[in-house]
Amino acid sequence: MTGEKKSTNKNILIAVDESENARRAVSYVGQVLGGIEGFKVTILHVIPVPEEDYFPTSAEKEKWLSQHRSKVDAMLEGYRQILIRAGFHPGDVSVRSPMRYCPSMAECILAERDETEYDTIVVGRHGLSRSEEFLFGSVSSKIVTHARNCTVWVVE
Amino acid sequence: MTESFSQDDLREMASHWLPHHKVPGRFRIHKDTTDFFRVEYDDVVVLGGKPYLIRHNAKELRFGLDDEVKFWVKRAIDLRNGRLKIMKLVFYEHFLARIGDIEFECFRSPKKEARILDLVSRHKNFMHGYGIQDEKDNLIRILDFVKGMPLSMYVGNMELGHEAYFYGQFQDILDHFFECVQAIRFLHENGEKHGDIRRDHILIDRESGHYRWIDFDFNYRHRENIYGYDLFGLGNILVFLVGMGDVLLPDLKRECHPSISTLSEEDLNLVLNNRVVNLKKIYPYIPESLNRVLLHFSKGANWFYENTAQLLEDLGEFRNAA
Secondary structure: OOOOOOOOOOEEEEEOOOOHHHHHHHHHHHHHHOOOOOOEEEEEOOEEOOOHHHOOOHHHHHHHHHHHHHHHHHHHHHHHHHHHHOOOOHHHEEEEOOEEOOOOHHHHHHHHHHHOOOOEEEEEOOOOOHHHHHHHOOHHHHHHHHOOOOEEEEEO | OOOOOOHHHHHHHHHHHOOHHHOOOOOOEEOOOOOHHHOOOOOEEEEOOEEEEEEEEEEEOOOOOOOEEEEEEEEEEEOOOOOEEEEEOOOOOEEEEEEOOEEEEEEEOHHHHHHHHHHOOOOOOEOOEEEEEOOOOOEEEEEEOOOOOEHHHHHHOOOOOHHHHHHHOHHHHHHHHHHHHHHHHHHHHOOOOOOOOOHHHEEEOOOOOOEEEOOOOEEEOOOOOOOHHHHHHHHHHHHHHHHOOOOEHHHHHHOOOOOHHHOOHHHEEOOOOOEEOOHHHOOOOOOHHHHHHHHOOEOOOOOOOOOHHHHHHHHHHHHHHO
């Protein structure tokens, strides 16, 4: 067996939502890596394409989407400022909010990673009860199980 | 297609299907059903050029509580051929559902139900029908009336001891339920959830003997596991079928059941804290391979089914061994 060394880049992908756990994940990255040269961070929020069934009319769907996108933009900018305050150069912190069809949010996040160059994914752990995790699934657990060729940080 | 019916036309058609004294003297005709409270007994709703004579509002039958009238669901007669139909008018609702301590967002969607009706039009384990818009674009579902009783009532009405039920009736019921799980797999494979899987949402078709899923206009906002709630519903029905009803902790305590001291928290339903899932402790003749399937829905489980294929595989193992 040869010990081929894999080169690791310093690109970090933080997958977030509006939860307190996501905020903690962002803060953690700020505390650990803020002020250190060379790291580039992208804060990602995948907007799941809302189910067609959820809206009585397409006008309501468009209205919801437009309001939701404004909220997401504000949320991501807030997280970006946390990292900048923690010592990241503004040019090294970017945000992304693609809209995807997401039967599984974890798979959507991993698909984003596959399309980009991030060797580390950071997620917050939702404080789900065991029953809740069984019934509805856990994004962080699924990312840990299914992520390949990258490191995953799960922030409590 | 727009078709107008005179009062004489309607009376003539109705006279074929109703006793003379029940034929209304005058019909109120609706082509816009937006306000479903206005659509009443003896009115006629014209959809796609077909006249439907409205009979009673449907009721939700649930667990001995007062039946809830569903004003947006009507029994109707297709006046062209006398066939009994269920007409579901458009009713949107969003609400937070709760099971145990878990809250999740649910909503009712006519579009979803119409889409699934299209998908399952040839599937024997679903109700059949179609979606059609009224003149105000309300998406109404016209459903074939399934004659037969809900599975919950069928099992609940059995006057048998559990052992006689388990050895005499259960295998046949399980075979039919297995088909129902396969039917849900079919939905999931096509990207659809049932959304409201309950024991009273399977009707036993009196004519064909098939078990048929009904009422799929509910949807829930899923999180990571899109079909988790459907699977939980299937598990609850399976436990109900194996136990010949719910085996409830308070009942066992009241009866001073000999197994009560052996039960622990882990033997109970994952979410519903008073339901016993580890039924082998109550009925020791339940085979291990079947009980193992039940335990996936218990608090003691360390692994939950992620899809119907896994559940079917485990149930298949028990059926092959039986």
